[in-house]
Every structure is written in structure tokens, then in C-alpha cells.
Amino acid sequence: MNNIIKLENVTYSAGGFTILQDISARVDNGDIIFIAGRSGSGKSSLLKICAGLNYPTAGDVYIRGVSVRKATNSQMRDLHENNGFVFQDCALISNMTIYQNLELPLRYNNICPENEMKDRIDAMLSSLQLQDDRHNRPAQLSLGEKRLAAIGRTIINHPDLIYLDEPLVSLDSTHVKKIVDILLALKEKKTTMILISHRTRLIKDIGSHLWIIDNGRLSYSGRTADQETLDYAIQNKVIDPY
């Protein structure tokens, strides 16, 4: 089975509104999917549907062959253990330090012994240049530092499937470069990723496919290697023109 995620006629409604309508798509191992669209088109909802965080109102989502609608809570937790999700607002646990946030996925799931855990966290903090913030709480960090810490928490247990919701939004160029370097490294390791972003340069450098969401429908799906895909997206003003 090459596809890691499969969406079959997915419809998602919340609060009396239909947010996604009849979406069918698949993500293969190693794909890097970019989701683009105007504000309110349903991008974040689609990302969460793909991650199994939201349940479809109709249709089904299969993650590694497991139906999200039929899976038990325990099965979903097992799935999540091998995936990673970076939220746009970082979602670091506010009453834990940065060190404790990075430690959480390792210690909770008993990923490695104690001494290896400490080494892994120290190495991650060092690579993210957050060593001095290890004992700080998220509120004491800048947005860029929080975003880096959130990515660090997500990748510290080496998941092979990662979801990122606007990882570069509102960041300065220094932090953008750091995160892009991380994404390039993940691409080298053939990590499957689904990202929301409208940065054309990032889509061209990293992405394999582009999905365009318009009013809750998957209006376009194409390979980023095809200039036609990028031209279509730029023309419809869902990604940057440069």
C-alpha cells in the first residue's frame, strides 16, 4: 500500500455550516502536499481531516489503512503517535517549559531510555538554537522561537508523516530560513508532509503536489513540478505571485 492517506467523498460540517464538500484525494508515501486557498476556504479543516483530528460528516478518511470513522480512540492514539502536527498558533503546553514540551512525546510514549531522551532533547534544542530557552515557558518566547519549539516537539520522535498549518506565517526572515532548512532536511529523509502555505518559492522548492481549495471543494490538484499548476494557482490568487 503506497498511499498513506486516502480521502473518499469527504464532507465535513460544523456549527450548521458545510465546510468541506465531497473531497476525494490520496497522499502517497514521500509526497509533500501543499494546500492553498483563500481565507475561509476550508484549508485548516481539510488538514485536520487528513490528520484525523476532525471526523468527516460523510465519506471516510483512511490513515495508513485505518478508517478514521471506525477507529477506536486507542487506535487513533496509536496513529497519532507516529504522526506529527504543527499548529499555526504553535499550541505548546503553556504550563510546561520548552524542555518539558520536547520531552513530552518521548516520555509519554516511552520512545527511548532516560539518558538517550536527554541527549535527544539537548541535540534538538541545539539544532533549533533554543538551548538558552530550555527552562523558559512558551509565553516568554517570541513567535518564531515558539514555532521552532513546536516543530522540534513534532519531529523529535522522527514521525514519517507530518502536518503543518502555515508554518512560516508572521515570521521574520531568520526564522523562516531556519524552518525552511528543517523542511528541506525532512524532504531529504522522504518524510510525507501536508502543509498549508501560500509561499510560491517554498511550494516550488519543497512541494510535490498542490491542492487548491475553493469554497470547501478541491477545485484543483496538480504536481508542483508542472508550471501550469503554479500558474493556475497564481492566476487565482491563492499563492504569492513570486
Place this chain on the structure above:
Amino acid sequence: MLRFSGIIGRSVIARLNFYGGMMALIFYSFLRLFNPRIKGKYYFKNILIQQIYFTGWQALKIIILIALIVGGVMIAQLNEFLMGYGQGKLLGSLQVTLILKHLAPILTAIIIIARSGTAIATELGNMIEKHEVEALETLGVDTIYFLVLPRILGMTIAIFILNIFFIFFSVLCSFVVASLLYDNISFHNLVEIFFNQLSYMNLLETVLKTIFSGVGIAVICIINGFKATSFKGGVPVAGINAVVGSLSYMFLIHLILTFIFVL
């Protein structure tokens, strides 16, 4: 008339739904205690200890202070009242019964609701708003075992221990005040009366009131915290609803248990 009965009906159904949700949450939370392979025991123990510390240890001073005041004031007022009817001999047993079965469970619960109930509701409400609970789910964390169960157990254990302190200090103060102020009352006699009142039924009533209060208050605050984003006013309204809901529940359960033991 029809519209009014519809409003009442919907309100009753909403209330029943809420209490049904409470029962389900309690059941699924405690079920995790019987799963030997559950992950996250390190975090469960740490959060449980933190909850007992915050809810119990940090509230101890205020509990002792209120207990001393209540004990001292009550004995003086009761003595004046009972002596007027020539029933001074009932003072000790009435004092102990009122403190043991009613004042200690109620006043302890009120203090805990004000301190810890709002804290739990606002903390969880903020976690929901900032997507921290979703983030925990994406890390494969069992949020009931990580967030809910330690708070339920922590609050129940803390309320139980604080109740004991309340009873002890309230009764002690009342006996000291009585033996100092009134010549006809001896400390030794009052202590004897106290131990006579510690019957199995009286203790069972106190323990049940404490446990039902602890579990119920924790669950109501947790549910309101998790529902924070559905309230128009957000987290602050969740805090208010948690306090009001907990107070209503606490008085209701106190009433029900009192009548069960009286009848």
C-alpha cells in the same frame, strides 16, 4: 403556555444530558485505573500530586482559619440558645453533629469551588482555546488520563483531607472556647461527646458527602472548561458556569445524602 412548557422541557433535557455526560466522563476516567498497560503514568502521578498540592495544601491555611472562626462562633451562639431552653447538655453533641455532617463538607466544598474549581475550568478552557488539548491528541496522549482523571482524584483526595482538618480545628476551637467561657462545660466531657458522635453512620455520611462533592465538583469544572469555546463569553463564562454549577450540585447532593441518612 405551550412555549413555556417547551422551555421547561428543553431545560430539563439539557440538564439530564449534562448529568449523563458527567456520569460517562466519570466512568471512562476511572476505567483507565484498571488498564495496566496505559501510557503516561509518569505524567499522571506528577499532575495528581500537583493537584493535591494546589487544591489541598495551599488551601489549608484558609480552611483552618474558617474552621476556627466557625467553631468558636457556633459554640457561643448554640450555648446561649440552648441554655435559654435549659438544654445545655445537648451542646456538645449538637455542635459536633452540625460540624461533622453539615458545615465541614459544605464550607470546605465552597472554598474549594472558589479556589480550585475556577482554576480548573479556566486552565482547561485556555488549553482548548489555544489548541493545547488538540496538540496533546496529536502526540498520542490520552487526554482523559492526562488531564481529567488526575484532577478528579486530586480534588477528591484534597477535599477529603481538608474536611478532616476542618472538623478537627473547628471542634477543637469550639471545645476550647466552651471550656474557657462556661464554667459548666468541661473540655474532657466535650472530647468524650465528640468520640461518641463518631458512629459508623455519621462517618459514612461525612465520607460520602466529601467523595460525591469532590468527584462532582471536579467533573463539572472540567466539563465547563472543555466547553469554554462554546460559551459566548469564552473562558470567563466557563469559570462562572463552573462555580454556579458546582455550588448547585454540591447543595443538591448534600440535601439528598442528608435525607437518605435521616430517613
